[in-house]
Amino acid sequence: MTSSSTLVVPVEIRNALLERAREGAPEEICGVFGGECDPAPDGRSRVRSQYPAENVAEAPRTRYRIAPEEQLAIFEELEGDGEDIVGFYHSHPEGPSAPSETDAAQATWxxxxxxxxxxxxxxxxxxxxxxxxxxxxxxxERLILE
Incomplete structure (x- = not known):
């Protein structure tokens, strides 16, 4: 299903994620985006920063999990910088760029x-x-690189 929401990501951040995903393979990498969040159905959120996190999943080749303590520390840091929690990122080293059933089962934001x-x-x-x-x-959602 497609929505009319948009995520704007700086090219430098996209490139950093691609590099980190290559270096982390065959395991999934993960982290949090900070910036400006517009949660409306047609909202446009803008990534200003990315906060890499350690993948502590039991099966990191096919799952990702951020430890609650690390996630809380990231949230406090980005909020201290005046940013919203825009969302999360992770990699699929050997799969499509679409959410898996596990991703959907674990989505909570x-x-x-x-x-x-x-x-x-x-x-x-x-x-x-x-x-x-x-x-x-x-x-x-639409992804715009700038």
Whole structure:
């Protein structure tokens, strides 16, 4: 499903994520985006910074998880810098840039962006998590590089 929301990402941040995903393969990398968040269905969120996190998942080749303590520290840092929590990113070293069933089952931040870096094929996709009567779903959003 496609929404009319947009995520604006600086090219330098996209390039840094691609490099980190290549270096982290075959395991998934992950982190948090800071910036300006517009949670409206047609909202335009803007990434200003990215906060890399350690992937502490039990199976890091196919899952990602940020330790709660590290996530809280990142949230405090970005909020201290006057930024909103725009969303999260992770990689799929051997899969598509679309959310997996596990990604959907673990998504907990409504109206935030989830950017996925795929290495095979090399592409980047962005999705908004929307809560609904069925629990929730990802909607593809426009990704603008600047």
């Amino acid at each position: 409504p109206d935030r962006s989830y950017l996925i870096v795929s290495l095979e094929p090399l592409e980047v996709g962005s999705w908004r998590w929307r809560e609904d009567e069925a629990g929730g779903r990802f909607e593809r």
